[in-house]
Every structure is written in C-alpha cells, then in structure tokens.
Amino acid sequence: MKIGNRVDNFLNVSFKSISENESLARLIISSFVLPLNPTIDELNDIKTSVSEAVTNSIIHAYNNEDNHLITMEAFIKEREVTIKIIDDGVGIKDIDQAKEPLYTSKPELERSGLGFTIMESFMDELSITSKEGDGTTLIMSKKISNRNNTYNE
Numbered sequence: 001m002k003i004g005n006r007v008d009n010f011l012n013v014s015f016k017s018i019s020e021n022e023s024l025a026r027l028i029i030s031s032f033v034l035p036l037n038p039t040i041d042e043l044n045d046i047k048t049s050v051s052e053a054v055t056n057s058i059i060h061a062y063n064n065e066d067n068h069l070i071t072m073e074a075f076i077k078e079r080e081v082t083i084k085i086i087d088d089g090v091g092i093k094d095i096d097q098a099k100e101p102l103y104t105s106k107p108e109l110e111r112s113g114l115g116f117t118i119m120e121s122f123m124d125e126l127s128i129t130s131k132e133g134d135g136t137t138l139i140m141s142k143k144i145s146n147r148n149n150t151y152n153e
Contacts, residue, residue, distance in 0.1 A: 008078070
C-alpha cells in the first residue's frame with residue numbers, strides 16, 4: 001500500500017474484540033502521537049476517546065463476543081491527528097439517539113451512556129457513520145498545539 005506524501009504518518013492495526021485490547025489501543029495511539037509532543041491533556045483526551053470508541057465496539061457492536069475484529073486507523077497531517085475506529089458489528093439504529101447523554105442500549109450492564117458525549121467534548125471533531133447489520137465507523141480528530149515539536153517545526 002502506497003500512501004504518498006499526503007500525510008506525515010499513518011497507522012492501521014486490527015485487534016480482537018476483547019476488553020484487554022482497549023488498553024492496547026490506548027497504548028498504540030499514545031505512541032503514535034507522541035512525536036507531536038502533545039500536552040498531557042491532549043494525550044489524555046485522545047486516549048480516553050479511543051477507549052470509549054473501542055469499548056463501544058466491543059460492548060454494543062459485538063455484544064461482548066470475542067470472535068470479531070476492530071480496526072483502528074490513524075493519520076497525522078501537519079498538527080492534526082485523525083483516528084478511525086471501525087467495526088462490522090450490529091450498527092447503530094438511531095445515531096442521534098445514541099449520541100444523547102445518558103442514553104444506553106445496554107441498561108442491564110449499567111452503562112453510563114456518555115461515550116459519544118465524552119468523545120465529542122475531548123476531540124475537535126467526531127463523525128459517526130453506521131448501518132444496521134453492517135457496522136460503524138467513528139472518525140475523530142484533534143489538532144495538537146504547536147510547542148517544541150518533532151513534526152513540521
């Protein structure tokens with residue numbers, strides 16, 4: 001796969017839909033953005049948003065079944081990191097409803113229903129595409145402040 005000069009860096013990784021891989025995704029995305037020298041707050045915002053997205057895929061898309069894959073793609077262009085979390089799970093019937101604070105499709109699991117709210121508040125942009133039975137793709141991005149950086153000094 002040739003990605004050309006359109007991005008500064010690119011990542012594509014898939015992992016099994018098990019809860020242990022939520023921390024793996026956090027570690028991977030942290031390592032990926034570290035060359036940008038993000039603030040602690042920026043790094044925590046990104047890690048938390050990735051955690052929420054991966055957890056949503058595991059719990060909601062795959063109903064905690066461990067025989068599926070979640071894909072995380074990320075790229076850095078200039079000072080912005082864009083992250084995609086992709087699953088081929090059950091999909092989201094009503095995205096607007098799912099984005100409502102405190103809404104959860106799994107009340108029996110005592111879920112807080114704040115995943116999308118957290119992602120929207122921690123990232124600069126969040127978009128969700130989903131089709132019932134075909135899965136969901138979350139795309140989120142965050143501009144990293146310019147302070148003593150490795151990329152694009």
